[in-house]
Amino acid sequence: MKIKSLIYYALISSIFLFSLVSIWKILVTLQGVELKNFNFEIIITLGIAISLLNLIIGEKLNYLIKSTLFAFIFTFVDGFLFQVMPVWYNIGIFAILIFFSLKINKYSRKYLASEHSSQIVIFDFLTLFGIVLFSFVILFPFYMMLITSFKTQAALLINPLDFSINFKQDFKELFKSYFVIFDTYKFGRYILISTFVSVGTVIVTLLFAIPAAYAVARLNFFGKNFLSTSILIIYMFPAIVLVIPLYTVFSQLGLRNSVGGLLIVYTATTLPVAIYMLQGYFRSIPKELEEAAIMDKLNWFGIIIKIILPLSIPAISSVALYVFMIAWNEFLFSLMFLDNPNSFTLSRAIQYLSGDAETPRQYLMAGSVVVTIPVLLIFVYFEKYLVSGLTAGSVKG
Amino acid sequence: MSDTLSKIEKRTAYILILPAVFLVFSIILFPIFANVWISFKEVGLKDIRIPEPRAKKIVKSIKDNPDQLKIIYKLRNSSLILEIRNVKFQDKLPKNIKPINLDERCRVKSNKIYCDFGNWQAKYKENFQILLKSSDGKTINKKEIKTIKPKLSGKSDNILLNTNFTLKNFKKVFFQNEFFDLLSTTFYYTFFGTIGSIVFGILTAQLVNQKFFGRTFMRSVLLFPYVGPVVALAYTWELLLDPYSGTLNNLLMNFQVIQEPLNLLGQKYLTINFFGFDLKLRLALTTVIIFEIWRYFPLAFLFILARLQAVPKELYEAAEVDGAGPLQKFISITLPQIAAVISILFMIRFIWNFNKFEDIFLLTGGASGTRTLPINVYEQGFTISDIGMGSAVSIVIVALLLLFMFVYFKLIGKRADEN
Numbered sequence: 001m002k003i004k005s006l007i008y009y010a011l012i013s014s015i016f017l018f019s020l021v022s023i024w025k026i027l028v029t030l031q032g033v034e035l036k037n038f039n040f041e042i043i044i045t046l047g048i049a050i051s052l053l054n055l056i057i058g059e060k061l062n063y064l065i066k067s068t069l070f071a072f073i074f075t076f077v078d079g080f081l082f083q084v085m086p087v088w089y090n091i092g093i094f095a096i097l098i099f100f101s102l103k104i105n106k107y108s109r110k111y112l113a114s115e116h117s118s119q120i121v122i123f124d125f126l127t128l129f130g131i132v133l134f135s136f137v138i139l140f141p142f143y144m145m146l147i148t149s150f151k152t153q154a155a156l157l158i159n160p161l162d163f164s165i166n167f168k169q170d171f172k173e174l175f176k177s178y179f180v181i182f183d184t185y186k187f188g189r190y191i192l193i194s195t196f197v198s199v200g201t202v203i204v205t206l207l208f209a210i211p212a213a214y215a216v217a218r219l220n221f222f223g224k225n226f227l228s229t230s231i232l233i234i235y236m237f238p239a240i241v242l243v244i245p246l247y248t249v250f251s252q253l254g255l256r257n258s259v260g261g262l263l264i265v266y267t268a269t270t271l272p273v274a275i276y277m278l279q280g281y282f283r284s285i286p287k288e289l290e291e292a293a294i295m296d297k298l299n300w301f302g303i304i305i306k307i308i309l310p311l312s313i314p315a316i317s318s319v320a321l322y323v324f325m326i327a328w329n330e331f332l333f334s335l336m337f338l339d340n341p342n343s344f345t346l347s348r349a350i351q352y353l354s355g356d357a358e359t360p361r362q363y364l365m366a367g368s369v370v371v372t373i374p375v376l377l378i379f380v381y382f383e384k385y386l387v388s389g390l391t392a393g394s395v396k397g
Numbered sequence: 398m399s400d401t402l403s404k405i406e407k408r409t410a411y412i413l414i415l416p417a418v419f420l421v422f423s424i425i426l427f428p429i430f431a432n433v434w435i436s437f438k439e440v441g442l443k444d445i446r447i448p449e450p451r452a453k454k455i456v457k458s459i460k461d462n463p464d465q466l467k468i469i470y471k472l473r474n475s476s477l478i479l480e481i482r483n484v485k486f487q488d489k490l491p492k493n494i495k496p497i498n499l500d501e502r503c504r505v506k507s508n509k510i511y512c513d514f515g516n517w518q519a520k521y522k523e524n525f526q527i528l529l530k531s532s533d534g535k536t537i538n539k540k541e542i543k544t545i546k547p548k549l550s551g552k553s554d555n556i557l558l559n560t561n562f563t564l565k566n567f568k569k570v571f572f573q574n575e576f577f578d579l580l581s582t583t584f585y586y587t588f589f590g591t592i593g594s595i596v597f598g599i600l601t602a603q604l605v606n607q608k609f610f611g612r613t614f615m616r617s618v619l620l621f622p623y624v625g626p627v628v629a630l631a632y633t634w635e636l637l638l639d640p641y642s643g644t645l646n647n648l649l650m651n652f653q654v655i656q657e658p659l660n661l662l663g664q665k666y667l668t669i670n671f672f673g674f675d676l677k678l679r680l681a682l683t684t685v686i687i688f689e690i691w692r693y694f695p696l697a698f699l700f701i702l703a704r705l706q707a708v709p710k711e712l713y714e715a716a717e718v719d720g721a722g723p724l725q726k727f728i729s730i731t732l733p734q735i736a737a738v739i740s741i742l743f744m745i746r747f748i749w750n751f752n753k754f755e756d757i758f759l760l761t762g763g764a765s766g767t768r769t770l771p772i773n774v775y776e777q778g779f780t781i782s783d784i785g786m787g788s789a790v791s792i793v794i795v796a797l798l799l800l801f802m803f804v805y806f807k808l809i810g811k812r813a814d815e816n
Contacts, residue, residue, distance in 0.1 A: 026648060029648065029651060029652075030644070030648075035651075036651060036652065036653065037652065037653070038652055115720065115722075116722035116723065119722040119723050119724055120722070120723060122723075123723040123724075127604055127607060127609075130600060130601070130604045131604055131609065131615060134601055134604070134615075134619065135615065135618055137691070138618055138619060138621055138622060138691075139618060139621075141630065141633045141634060141637060142621060142625075142633075144633060144636070144637055144644060145629065145633040148636065156642065157642075160642050160643075160644070160647045161644070161647050161648065161651060163644075208416050208417040208420060209417060211412075211413035211414070211416070211417075212413055212414045212416070212417035212418070214413060215409070215410040215413035215414045216414070219406050219407075219409060219410035219413070220403065220406060220407070220410070221406070221407045221410035221411060221414075222407070224410075227414065227418075233802070234421060234425055234426070236748055236798070236802065237425065237429065237795070237798070238748075238749070238751075238752030238754075238771070238794070238798075239752075239754070240752055240754045240771040240774050240775070240791070240794070241428070241429060241432060241752075241774070241791040241794055241795050242424070242425060242428040242429070243774065243775070243778070243791075244428075244432065244435065244774065244778050244784055244787045244788050244791060245427070245428035245429075245431035245432055245435060245788070246424070246428050247445075247778070247784075248431075248435070248440075248445050248557060248784060249428075249431070251445050251446065252445065252446075252447055252555075252557075264420070264424060265424055267420060267424075268420045268421055268423070268424030268425055269424070269425065271417055271420060271421050272421065272425075275417060300409045300413070325624060328626065329624075329625075329626040329627060331626075331627055331628055331755045331759075332754055332755055336779075346626075347626055347627075347628040350628050350629065350632065351628055351759070354632055361636050361642075364632055364636070365632075365633065365636070367629075368626075368628070368629030368630075368632055368633060369629075371626045371628065371629050372625050372626055372629045372630075375624055375625060375626060376621060376624070376625065379617070379620070379621075379624045380617055383617055387616075387620075387699065
């Protein structure tokens with residue numbers, strides 16, 4: 001056994017344990033439990049002790065018994081000797097320790113003697129650490145968004161760290177913020193408008209994009225190469241440089257504050273990427289099918305409808321989902337074009353709500369939950385189809 | 398035969414692409430060119446409204462005279478700045494009614510009144526009257542007259558269409574707008590945001606490329622910030638980071654990491670004592686960059702993960718046989734394999750971050766040293782209400798973008814030649 005590997009192993013594993021315990025402590029604190037210290041020294045010492053014990057015991061004990069033993073020792077020292085905590089806190093600590101012990105089980109004296117073992121130990125724990133840390137950092141804001149929407153301003157003023165939710169209270173009390181934003185702030189209407197704009201954008205974009213993509217993929221015409229490269233360059237141009245001219249022209253044409261105007265702009269901004277994605281897919285469809293159709297005297301429109309469309313349902317639906325998500329999340333144009341609360345989209349409505357400093361934050365968060373959930377649901381449910389599109393750069397952001 | 402076929406093909410192609418090209422041209426390309434035009438003009442937000450001749454119709458009955466009626470038109474020029482030339486007026490009357498003592502500017506032709514009002518100055522107002530008499534002695538139906546709306550037309554200068562050009566906006570952009578401050582803030586934001594998102598993209602891709610329990614779940618979760626609506630995410634962060642009621646500051650103070658709350662989004666500089674040197678950190682800008690990295694590293698993650706999964710396993714196995722450790726494997730196999738993806742990512746992210754508007758706008762509104770060029774477009778155009786200035790800043794952005802693309806394609810082209 002190399003002494004360098006041993007030190008790396010003991011230190012890094014205990015730091016990993018410390019970070020696990022600290023994240024648990026943060027979550028516990030947010031339930032209103034008073035907890036003032038991460039107890040860095042104690043946890044690190046315990047962690048080093050356990051990881052060394054793990055090496056000493058080795059395989060003399062069954063790994064399950066070993067893990068349970070470690071968990072008991074740690075929970076006892078942490079939960080009874082140094083601080084008095086609720087039972088559920090200790091159950092969490094116990095579970096973390098079981099997980100940790102199972103992870104360090106694979107390290108033995110023999111393992112640490114092998115070549116590159118210190119590097120492998122670092123890489124292993126960095127991986128674990130990364131998974132835990134990234135999941136926490138990514139999910140934490142979403143978690144806070146959700147639980148803030150169930151709290152009241154008064155409760156948060158008393159203890160800004162108490163995000164515990166009282167599930168025993170009345171259903172109407174629990175979901176009060178949601179009732180308020182739907183009753184007082186007309187969020188039902190905004191959901192309808194957002195849905196209408198997004199679905200409308202999907203339909204119009206597909207109507208324009210499918211024929212154009214087919215032409216780019218299959219037909220020969222003058223300027224074809226120029227067109228397909230300019231699609232990508234146009235896609236690179238940002239919305240912010242379009243805003244002022246569009247605002248002036250739309251004002252003069254009376255298209256501002258109209259859902260139709262928004263729909264035109266969304267369609268135009270999503271068209272380049274829709275065409276780009278669809279033409280890539282259309283190219284992969286075997287040409288022979290179309291040649292047979294030409295023999296049957298089908299014209300180009302017939303070919304698109306009878307042959308291309310049925311074969312490219314997956315690509316078309318993934319483009320449709322993207323366009324929907326882009327239109328649903330869009331903010332800049334809705335900020336520019338809409339200033340009448342009767343024609344707000346969800347994003348614009350939330351921004352309008354936040355403009356009033358008096359708006360309690362749980363309403364803002366309830367609104368945010370309402371606008372976020374559909375997108376995340378669509379994303380999780382259709383992830384398989386969407387990931388390949390994301391790598392094609394379909395969501396500009 | 399084949400000649401006509403290719404002709405038909407060409408024609409069909411044009412028919413198929415025309416709608417899309419037309420729409421993209423009018424909503425994306427036209428505005429980019431329109432920016433050039435507007436940026437050379439002095440136009441404010443209020444100049445955008447086209448002056449319109451307007452008339453409000455009021456119908457009044459005359460006492461003791463049931464077969465007569467008076468219509469008052471409240472005429473006005475809607476603009477406070479511009480005159481309207483050659484105003485024409487037209488209104489319809491019911492069949493049995495004739496006007497009496499008609500104003501000399503007007504004439505009647507088959508139940509319609511036509512008037513030429515000439516030119517109206519800015520703010521012009523007039524109460525114009527017509528007296529009506531029933532020709533068959535019956536009472537006049539007031540409602541019927543009221544429902545008919547008069548038509549007005551006139552010519553006016555559209556400030557946007559005249560040919561008065563000026564260089565004032567560009568002078569202001571470069572000399573009075575703290576231009577270099579703006580530019581450096583934009584570059585900090587863009588550069589560190591890009592580098593950060595790529596570094597975190599590499600780390601997370603490396604993570605998810607290994608086998609572990611819950612890997613697919615992890616992959617979805619990592620993409621949440623990228624697909625979530627920016628409004629919801631920005632406000633959540635704003636609440637988390639709030640100096641007084643925000644969770645982050647409260648947590649840090651609770652665990653005694655800091656003594657005083659940090660105003661992460663509202664403080665321009667934070668002085669850090671670093672081994673006796675006072676370092677000034679641009680706090681709000683750093684926070685905004687961290688948000689940007691948090692939100693956009695998933696794109697880098699996906700690109701790099703897709704590339705990593707295509708790296709042949711034999712390469713790693715061979716390296717292992719040669720006795721390479723994990724670090725060496727990463728440096729001599731993984732990095733060269735993903736280098737091309739990283740350069741593409743750098744370009745995409747650089748361009749998109751350079752143009753990011755929503756994130757900063759929602760988090761700080763451009764205050765406390767986070768004013769970037771896109772934020773400045775909005776401020777000039779809609780806060781200061783100077784459309785011309787806003788366009789001029791847009792032009793600067795487009796010019797810089799074209800420069801980036803040019804440099805990038807030059808570099809890529811060079812590398813392609815070398816290989």
